[in-house]
Amino acid sequence: MNLRGANWPTSTDEEDYWQKIRTSYMVADDEVYLNTGSVGVQPRCVFEKMISILKDVERSPIRNRAKFSDAVDEGRRRLGGFINAPPEDITFTCNVTVSINMIINGLNWRPGDEILASNHEYGAIDHCLHQAERRYGVVVKRASIPPTAGSPEAILDAFETEFTLRTRLVLCSHIFTRTGLIAPIGALARLARQRGALIAVDGAHAPGMIPLDLATLECDFYGGNCHKWLCAPKGTGFLYVSPRAQELLNHVIVSWGYSREGPKRDGDGMLRINGRPFMWGIENWGTRDQAVFAAVGAAVDFQEEVGKRRILRRGRTLAAYLREGMEATGWARLLTPSRVDMSGSISAFHVSGFENLDLYTQYRITVPSERIDGAHWLRVSTHICNGFDHVDRLIEALHEQRNG
């Protein structure tokens, strides 16, 4: 069934282009993969790059060490260009959970210090905050943002009212995990600065979904994932820390990137440890796989060739098509803000009238869902590995399940 009306493209040059892009991805032909928000699918060229590095490693693991360290630095340089941040201020991590842990457990806290977070943070990050309360005596306060906040100002107001003189750190997701809402991070960073607080951003979904410019956002800490929307190998994330905030951080894992003399500022103002940028020191966690990080450069190359703005445009077009189709059902309620500056390629819905929601066994559709108070929450990711037909198949399957 084709649900497309006259407003939506069917077979144009543009669609031929996207069809070609789609075949670059490794996902099986019979899968309808609408869950990049959990983890992305790699383009074949990225996967092959990772494998070629892994093969090289096994030929002579010790002798080739320096070569692989150079390859990781090159991956970091490419990532730095992609998010507009100096590579010296970026460390590779396994994922954004680790990045946020490195901040919360890397700062020195005084009992009574306050962390001001939104009420929409990811569950694992909330666990990290909970432990910080127990371990360091910090107080976690919440900016209460309605699920369908109508404007960036409403979000800023929700934070503004919770600041106190003890607020030391603001923590907010750039793109909310449950609703896909895009938070006004630049304005929030300015607000935090005015109030004398630091700001840490959980950017799990931003890199590869929306164009990122960390120089403009001016955050103290920004953690991101490369294995979601950037579609880099699994187990790749990063932590950016501004030069002024770096000296506030302790090593969470102490290894050879540590120095008993401590870090030192160079004549050029850069914080260094053992002669290397400080952020490259705290990245040293002992022996681990480096090929995944070296392959991040290939993921960046792939997306830059397509174009960051074009990727977001495509994600939003598919999302708009999806939202229109879901609205027409009468039993789906959109949870994602409809303002164009407040949402991207994630669309979340409450769908009612389903006993069980299993879209995989029969339809091979991967989409996260959860039963909440008699209805189901559904989060649909529309990335450049998807097409209009995937949306059609999802809506068709939902109709069938509801009526069957």
Ligand SMILES: Cc1ncc(COP(=O)(O)O)c(C=O)c1O
């Ligand atoms: C907002 C947010 N933060 C953090 C995470 C955790 O990502 P990871 O498991 O890659 O660290 C997720 C995962 O979906 C997320 O949505």
